[in-house]
Amino acid sequence: MASIKKMFKIDMLHGSLWDKIPLFALPVAATVILEQLFLASDLAIVGHFSGADNTIAVAGIGANIPIIGLILNLFIGMALGVNVVIANAIGRKDRLTVTHTVHTAVVMALIVGVAVALLGEGIAAPLLDSLNVPDDVLPSAVLFLRIYLLGLPVIMLYDFESAIFRSVGDTRMPLKVLIVSELVNVILCLFFVAVLDLHVAGAALATVLANAVSAVILFRLLMRPQRYIQLQVKAIGIHWDCVRSVVAIGLPAGVQSGVFTLANIVIQAAINSLGTNAIAASAAAFNLEMITYDVLNSFSQACTTFVGQNYGAGQLDRCRRIFKIALVEDIIASVAAVFLVFSFGPFLLSLFSPDPAVIELGMLRLKMIFFAYVFTVLYENMSGYMRGFGISLLPAAVTTVSICGSRLFWIFAVFPQYHDFYWIMMAYPVSLAVTAVCIFVLLLWYRPAHRFGGTSQKLAYQN
Known part of the structure; x- marks a missing residue:
């Protein structure tokens, strides 16, 4: 088996730090920026292809920006817990904790994503109403949010998977996958909005499907053999000590x-x-x-x-x-x-x-x-x-x-x-x-x- 050192994209334990820290940091920054641009592309496409209702459609998506930002920040913070727990275990050469945390993270992401989605579906309308969204915009805003919420499990899964890759110094793979996902989002959004005339519903559906693509790709990449963080479907399950560790930090x-x-x-x-x-x-x-x-x-x-x-x-x-x-x-x-x-x-x-x-x-x-x-x-x-x-x-x-x-x-x-x-x-x-x-x-x-x-x-x- 290849040494652990060779398996890591960035060796954090040895050598110069002046070059390795920015090599790690800048792809992380690009990934977060790109993740935030999903809504920007939705806004641009809906604004150009929604006909006479384009202003209401754009406002319907825009009204959700604070709520979606709140959700994404929560998920990214939780994912940081996965990152730290695995990174620490790698430093201690604790292969068992690494394996348990990787497999627990997948289940945690799906469970928490579903829970937040269900909560959001129940309070979507009153929440947007409390933000003083105008009456003519409210139906579009509620529709977009409710469809977007359906994708929360895969969004959180992607964030947790990205954290797993980053824990071994691989910050480029999540970025590459997200670029593919953004291209899928643009293509699907154009098709749903410009061709099928689905307006905000089409934009939200495109975002959900594109996020699912990124989560599935990273999932498959984690299953590749001879990885220190290799994922095995049969081993997926909850290890409560790992849950406590991730929650305590994330x-x-x-x-x-x-x-x-x-x-x-x-x-x-x-x-x-x-x-x-x-x-x-x-x-x-x-x-x-x-x-x-x-x-x-x-x-x-x-x-x-x-x-x-x-x-x-x-x-x-x-x-x-x-x-x-x-x-x-x-x-x-x-x-x-x-x-x-x-x-x-x-x-x-x-x-x-x-x-x-x-x-x-x-x-x-x-x-x-x-x-x-x-x-x-x-x-x-x-x-x-x-x-x-x-x-x-x-x-x-x-x-x-x-x-x-x-x-x-x-x-x-x-x-x-x-x-x-x-x-x-x-x-x-x-x-x-x-x-x-x-x-x-x-x-x-x-x-x-x-x-x-x-x-x-x-x-x-x-x-």
Whole structure:
């Protein structure tokens, strides 16, 4: 049998880290960005081929963006638990835990996906109604969401399968499969909407089928022989110790992402009170922000996975180096992002709206948020470092309270005093700075590499 080292796309336990961390991180960023573009392609196709009802159809899909974002963030956070548990077991050379976690992850993904889908089907209409979706748009929005929810089991299965591949350093395979899936989505969406005239139902159905394609392809790839993470259908089942491990790490991360979304909905409501230009400017800038954030956040995910393997192998000095290198490279990426915004921001915003007032407000938002990304880089990498040791609940709780608490306080206590776009935007750098300080204090207090020192370590909550 080939050595474990040869089976991994990226050897996290040996050699240089400066090249391996970005080689891991950038495909992760591209995968997350592409996953978010599924709805963008649906919107574009429906907007062009739905005839006289195109505005209502586009609004019907657009009304679901916050809800779908909430679900995807929850799933991606849960998948991080799979990643960390397997990476740590690999570092400890615990082949049995790797095998059990791989097979448990498949069952967990399907069960949780079905459970969330059933819950969503029951509350779809009242949930959208509570978001003040206009009456003429509500039927299309509910129809799209209910069809989309049918695909949640395969969406979560894909996310868990991707996490399995990433745990052994293979970040390119999930990206390649998702590219194929996106092409399938575009082709099916064009067929269902432009040819069969199914409007939002066709777009939702295309998305479900395309996600199923990606999940099935990764499933088949995991079944290939002589893989350290090989999946065997007859071995699929629940191992409760693995469930507890995945939930202990993944659930806090998923809930943290979900609460972020809820806090941002409150900020969006404040922006809505300032009129059309503010809404349009924020929407345009938000698209650029999310792409940048996905790139920056991918380094913290790399930090988590690399630390997970090396902590399992007892290489604590290397764990510290991983954190420092990931942080430095992420800061370089954030500086590059600020440079690009100053150089091309107005042009990129003009692609969404040529209105000078919208571009001016959009640039104000971009400048304030992009300069604050240094705080994002700090707290994300510190949190990612701790998650690699299995410490997930504490950083998630601190981050949630810091960001959400400070943003809600700002919107309800400070913004009413000024009622200006600038003062809404200040909620972002203030909350990010507060969070970075709090996570830094937590890291100094916890000192995971010192607290859990040893030769070969299980995850922190297992000690």
